[in-house]
Amino acid sequence: MKELTIIEAGRQERHYWRELWRYRELFQVLAWRDLSVRYRQTAIGAIWALIRPFLTMVVFTVVFGHIAQLPSEGSAPYALMVFAGLLPWAFFAGGLAEASNSLVQNASLINKVYIPWLIVPTATVIVTLVDFLISFVILLALLLWYQFLPGWRLLLLPAFVILTFAISLGPALWLTSLNVRYRDFRYVIPFVIQLGLYVSPVGFSSAIVPADWRLLYSVNPMVGVIDGFRWCILGGQLYLPGLAMSLGVTLFFLWLGIRQFRRMEKSFADLI
Amino acid sequence: MSDAIITVENLSKRYLVEHQSKHGGRYTTFREMIAREVNNFARKAIDLVHGRPIIQGNDVEEFWALRDVCFEIRQGSIVGIIGPNGAGKSTLLKILSRITPPTEGRILIWGRVASLLEVGTGFHAELTGRENIFLNGAILGMTQREIRKKFDEIVAFADVERFIDMPVKRYSSGMHVRLAFAVAAHLEPDILIVDEVLAVGDAAFQKKCLGKMDDVSRREGRTVLFVSHNMSVIKALCPSAIWLDRGLVRRQGTAEEVVGEYLATVAPSQDRFVKLEDVQRLHKLEDGLRLLSLEWNCDLPLRHGEPIKGRIRFRARTRSQDVVIGIGFANLEGDRVLTYETDSQVGFRAHVSETGDHCVEFAVAALPLAPDIYALDVFCRSSEINSLDYVPAVIQVEVVAGTKTPTAIIKHNTGVHLPSSWTWENLEHGGPTVSPAQI
Numbered sequence: 205m206k207e208l209t210i211i212e213a214g215r216q217e218r219h220y221w222r223e224l225w226r227y228r229e230l231f232q233v234l235a236w237r238d239l240s241v242r243y244r245q246t247a248i249g250a251i252w253a254l255i256r257p258f259l260t261m262v263v264f265t266v267v268f269g270h271i272a273q274l275p276s277e278g279s280a281p282y283a284l285m286v287f288a289g290l291l292p293w294a295f296f297a298g299g300l301a302e303a304s305n306s307l308v309q310n311a312s313l314i315n316k317v318y319i320p321w322l323i324v325p326t327a328t329v330i331v332t333l334v335d336f337l338i339s340f341v342i343l344l345a346l347l348l349w350y351q352f353l354p355g356w357r358l359l360l361l362p363a364f365v366i367l368t369f370a371i372s373l374g375p376a377l378w379l380t381s382l383n384v385r386y387r388d389f390r391y392v393i394p395f396v397i398q399l400g401l402y403v404s405p406v407g408f409s410s411a412i413v414p415a416d417w418r419l420l421y422s423v424n425p426m427v428g429v430i431d432g433f434r435w436c437i438l439g440g441q442l443y444l445p446g447l448a449m450s451l452g453v454t455l456f457f458l459w460l461g462i463r464q465f466r467r468m469e470k471s472f473a474d475l476i
Numbered sequence: 477m478s479d480a481i482i483t484v485e486n487l488s489k490r491y492l493v494e495h496q497s498k499h500g501g502r503y504t505t506f507r508e509m510i511a512r513e514v515n516n517f518a519r520k521a522i523d524l525v526h527g528r529p530i531i532q533g534n535d536v537e538e539f540w541a542l543r544d545v546c547f548e549i550r551q552g553s554i555v556g557i558i559g560p561n562g563a564g565k566s567t568l569l570k571i572l573s574r575i576t577p578p579t580e581g582r583i584l585i586w587g588r589v590a591s592l593l594e595v596g597t598g599f600h601a602e603l604t605g606r607e608n609i610f611l612n613g614a615i616l617g618m619t620q621r622e623i624r625k626k627f628d629e630i631v632a633f634a635d636v637e638r639f640i641d642m643p644v645k646r647y648s649s650g651m652h653v654r655l656a657f658a659v660a661a662h663l664e665p666d667i668l669i670v671d672e673v674l675a676v677g678d679a680a681f682q683k684k685c686l687g688k689m690d691d692v693s694r695r696e697g698r699t700v701l702f703v704s705h706n707m708s709v710i711k712a713l714c715p716s717a718i719w720l721d722r723g724l725v726r727r728q729g730t731a732e733e734v735v736g737e738y739l740a741t742v743a744p745s746q747d748r749f750v751k752l753e754d755v756q757r758l759h760k761l762e763d764g765l766r767l768l769s770l771e772w773n774c775d776l777p778l779r780h781g782e783p784i785k786g787r788i789r790f791r792a793r794t795r796s797q798d799v800v801i802g803i804g805f806a807n808l809e810g811d812r813v814l815t816y817e818t819d820s821q822v823g824f825r826a827h828v829s830e831t832g833d834h835c836v837e838f839a840v841a842a843l844p845l846a847p848d849i850y851a852l853d854v855f856c857r858s859s860e861i862n863s864l865d866y867v868p869a870v871i872q873v874e875v876v877a878g879t880k881t882p883t884a885i886i887k888h889n890t891g892v893h894l895p896s897s898w899t900w901e902n903l904e905h906g907g908p909t910v911s912p913a914q915i
Contacts, residue, residue: 206666211574211583233614237600237607244602316594317615318574473576474491 220466224320234327239334253338257294261287261342264407277409280438281350287343288437289406289430292364294339296372296426297397298332303376304393307384307472314384315473322465325380329373336365343437357436364432367454371425374457381468385475405430410443422446425453480548480584481667481699482572487545487581489567489723493537541567543723545581551666554693554700556714556731558707558738561755561869563720565703569593569669572701587666590616594671596656601645605636605655608644612659626662633684634658649862654681661688667699668692686713705851705869706810707735739808744849744874748772752854752867764794765828765864767854770803773837779878780847780885787837788854790865792828796858799826801836804853805845806869812853813886814845842882844892845875 243249261283268274269282276282303325307314310324347354383389404426405413413421422428422443428450435442468475542564549555557565570576572583573591598615599608609630613623623630631637634654636647644652660670670689690713692698704710710717710731717734719727727734750770772778773785788801802817816838818826828834851869858864885893901907 206587209574209585209589211571211578211585213578213580227617229620230614233611233620237603237611240607241600241602310598312594312597313615315570315575316597317591319615319617470577473570 220320224322227320227323230319231323231327234323235330238328238331242331250338253335254342257287257290257339258342260294261290264290268407274408274412277411277434277438278440280352280434284346284350284352285409285434285438286407287346288434289404291336291339291343292368292429292433293401293404293406293426295332295336295365295368296429297400298335299329299369299372300376300379301393301397302328302332303372304379304383304389307380308387308390308476311476314476321469321472322377322462325376326373329369329376332372333365333369347437352438354437355439357439361433361436364429364436367432367451368429370458371429371450371454374454374459374461377461377465378457381465381472384468384472400424400426409434410446418443419445419449422449423453425450425457479550481551481586482547482549482701483584484545484547484572485582485584487542487568487571487583488540488579489542489564489571489576490579491539491541493539540723542571542578542720545720545723545725547718547725547728549699549701551586551699552693552697553716554689554702554714556710556717556735557701557703557720558705558710558717558735559720559726560742562722564723565720566593566671568720569671569701569703573669585667588617589667589669590660590663590665591669592616592657592660592671593669595653595660599644599652599656602643604643605631605640605647608655609659612656613663616660616663617665618663622664630655630658630662633661633688650681657681657685661685661692664696665698667701669701671703672705689713704810707739708809708811711735711809742808742849742872744777745871746776747871748776750852750854750871752870755867755870764792765796765799765856766791766793767801767856767865767867768833770852770854770870777874777876778843778845780845780875781842781878781880781882783839783841784843785837785839787835789833789835790856791833792831794831796828796864798859799828799856799864800858801826801856802854803838804855805850805873806853807888808849808851808872810851810869813850813888816840817855842880842884843875843878844882844884844886846885846887847875847877848888849874 243252246252264286265283268286269276276285280288306325306328307321313319313324314321346352379389379393404424410418410421410427410431422445428447431443431446434440545564545568557568559565567576569591570593571578572585573589573593575591575593596608596612598612600611603611609627610620610623614620631640634651634657636651636655639647639651644655647655668689686709689700689702693700702710702714714731716729717731718725719734719738727737748771750772752767752769768789768791770788771786773787774783778784786803788803790801800817800819802815802819804812804816805814806812818836818838849872852871852873853866853868854870855866855868856864857866883895887893
């Protein structure tokens with residue numbers, strides 16, 4: 205007995221998630237495509253993924269650590285603290301930027317063929333995950349340089365990586381589906397990311413935020429993740445209410461993003 | 477369950493076409509303008525918040541691309557879908573492929589559908605032929621294992637063994653099409669939906685593809701839905717056909733009957749100005765050069781044996797080398813019978829070195845086409861292989877009898893008639909037996 209598909213106006217896909225699972229290979233293939241294309245015809249290839257975070261770290265250390273004389277976290281060197289925050293931030297910002305443009309860039313995948321389109325932005329976030337792993341090499345080098353030995357908590361780092369992935373995916377889904385119709389968002393996203401860099405505790409420790417304001421500050425989900433990264437790498441105290449808040453906000457945005465995406469998905473081909 | 481594999485019930489698709497309203501389109505005062513813009517902005521913002529599609533102009537027109545379409549397709553059949561440009565053929569295929577939802581109606585499909593609405597969807601120019609096979613296969617719904625199993629077969633079918641590890645950006649457009657079709661031809665869906673993707677590619681390969689499609693349905697019992705402008709292909713390949721006209725099913729039945737009736741009604745265009753700019757292109761080509769319009773500078777209908785003249789306008793976005801522009805006449809079966817192109821001026825190569833709008837004029841001393849109705853193609857390519865823009869069968873033109881007889885004549889069923897000399901002789905008595913009639 206063959207499978208029956210019913211196409212009807214306003215019909216909700218019954219097997220949405222099952223279908224997504226069926227296309228899991230396409231997910232891999234798209235991620236692999238973006239990866240292998242990423243640094244083709246560049247002179248120094250993947251080294252770009254090292255240069256950018258490294259220079260950002262140097263500038264932030266000089267500006268926040270030396271000129272503004274902000275305190276580091278515990279005994280950790282300032283550069284190391286900056287980099288531990290920069291890692292998840294770059295992952296988040298890269299993922300958000302790439303995924304938000306993914307549908308528009310893959311227009312022919314939208315209006316010439318049917319695939320579960322949720323795959324497209326998700327696969328692009330994976331690509332920035334690879335950049336993240338490359339930048340991780342710098343972190344190892346810094347740890348060696350400062351002779352800083354992280355504890356057992358480093359093993360919990362993958363959990364925070366997944367959380368970062370979720371943080372960027374939620375808004376990315378929302379933005380990428382809106383971007384199909386309103387290209388205005390192309391101009392909004394770089395601005396938001398730039399602003400976010402200063403709002404999030406990348407160049408400084410979140411410990412300098414007054415205690416009364418700390419929970420409110422954690423509404424920005426990146427606060428919880430950056431704190432988590434620093435806790436894993438540098439040690440110290442983890443501010444748990446902040447992490448819980450971050451988790452809650454992330455789940456809310458993820459739900460919102462998926463809902464918006466599924467609602468608009470059907471008309472993508474007519475709009476793009 | 478009947479033996480129908482696809483059942484389409486009362487299918488309709490509506491598009492909203494947005495434009496500025498005609499009356500009162502101009503603002504009389506600055507204040508009015510501000511007020512209207514603020515109004516528009518507020519409406520868009522509200523739509524945005526509610527996730528509704530926003531309307532760009534202030535006037536919305538409904539356009540039904542399909543209206544109450546009903547049909548059934550039985551398993552294992554090959555069905556041709558025909559109709560003029562804008563009849564709704566592509567929309568129908570898009571709905572069947574689940575790319576766009578219907579506005580009304582229902583479709584029941586039994587089994588896996590693979591659709592080929594464009595050759596090489598998702599092909600990436602930087603990737604090699606090998607990598608693109610895996611990429612394209614995955615997009616069309618094949619598993620990596622399936623692709624690996626069929627890899628050699630695909631490469632052999634496309635005839636690109638030597639170039640398989642070269643980036644496809646270095647492929648000729650012919651190789652590109654061959655590779656892309658080869659991947660699709662090795663899919664194993666229950667239903668294969670094919671838009672007019674074979675119009676590019678050389679004749680030998682087209683034949684190979686059609687053979688493959690025939691094979692797929694006859695031997696493996698798959699169902700094929702096939703759109704084409706080429707009526708001889710439809711008749712040869714499809715036992716039955718559906719004729720769409722302005723969104724309605726005009727006729728369905730055996731291909732022979734449907735095609736016959738369709739051809740009988742195709743009305744030749746009497747417009748001297750043929751707009752090419754907005755005609756939907758079948759293939760996504762590089763957007764470097766776009767044909768804008770064709771304008772006849774002679775009387776319509778065209779007259780057999782008399783001069784034809786016209787001009788073609790095009791817009792260059794980038795510089796292109798060795799540009800060739802031309803028009804072609806195809807008989808209504810879809811086979812090209814006559815081509816005129818700039819390349820026929822021997823030793824002349826056009827380089828478009830300035831961007832912007834250009835125009836090229838053509839003049840033919842005596843039109844050799846015998847009186848009949850033809851489909852007009854307008855095209856533009858660079859050097860031999862690279863198609864820059866292509867608008868096939870944009871209009872039908874009628875050729876009527878003229879007052880002169882040209883030296884060359886092209887007829888529908890007897891090919892090209894060219895001048896030649898013949899001598900008559902009476903073998904009984906010697907000397908000519910036939911006195912030539914004075915014309």
